[in-house]
């Protein structure tokens with residue numbers, strides 16, 4: 001079998017606003033600057049929630065001369081550009097089953113491509129190739145990887161985009177408990193630019209949640225690269241009596257010594273790595289004792305081939321990998337193929353993971369806190385023609 005074409009296809013449709021409307025944003029690295037800190041989200045009106053909005057998504061299609069096509073997405077446009085302009089010549093005519101060979105070629109072809117959009121492009125191609133492998137073998141990817149290790153995978157709920165008004169937080173936190181989730185992640189809105197008031201308002205969120213859900217539900221908190229070391233240490237010490245399962249990405253990814261210091265000085269578990277790439281990036285983080293939980297995202301860090309290696313590396317350090325949830329399926333296959341000791345949980349972003357699967361024939365959402373395993377050969381993405389109003393092939 002040979003790869004005979006690579007197509008980047010953008011599909012367009014409409015999605016009900018009620019499915020993805022956001023009410024609040026999280027703190028971020030740019031909140032250092034007042035003009036960015038002032039940005040607010042306008043919560044949707046009742047009329048907004050009755051309306052629909054346009055949605056589009058880019059998928060890479062890897063065609064073979066034997067009629068099998070591997071599909072993966074949604075992709076960022078920058079990933080699609082790299083695939084179209086840079087990776088295509090290294091893929092045409094290659095054996096799609098030889099994923100290790102192709103990964104090595106793609107990772108070596110550009111010395112500036114070790115991280116960022118090029119590695120994200122390599123990830124997308126690798127996942128599409130695993131889709132072909134699975135289809136050729138007639139089984140889901142997790143079976144080829146040695147799974148399943150469970151019948152269904154426990155999910156934690158990520159509340160990105162939900163209001164942080166205490167009354168709404170209470171209502172939603174109880175709702176997620178009632179849906180069967182045993183763990184919830186919430187996103188801080190304030191950072192060092194907000195001074196002491198920011199610490200107090202963040203702590204109000206922590207306090208409200210612990211008081212609402214009690215001691216039997218795990219709570220995680222994400223600062224999305226938006227803090228500095230002093231702010232993180234003060235927040236971590238204040239959070240410690242509330243027993244968070246982890247504090248996520250307090251500072252920017254390359255400040256590995258800062259991660260280690262925050263971890264040491266707060267005594268609470270630290271998570272990170274959704275913006276880290278490849279086994280080599282994670283080895284540095286592990287050697288520095290920077291995190292307790294690795295959040296590699298298969299869609300970005302190097303694909304399924306690389307995720308398996310990151311899981312093996314993490315297990316040798318006795319650390320857990322709880323993949324970041326950019327999209328559901330690649331992480332689900334990985335988790336279902338690994339020991340629950342290494343990969344105990346899937347991240348499910350309530351708002352974003354619905355929109356990311358909007359065009360898919362079969363969607364994977366938690367039920368009673370568990371996500372069922374795919375049964376179709378390959379990855380499991382099939383585009384639903386009923387959702388696609390128009391589509392075009394992208395070329396640069």
Ligand SMILES: [Mg+2]
Pocket residue numbers: 222224248249274
């Ligand atoms: Mg995060």
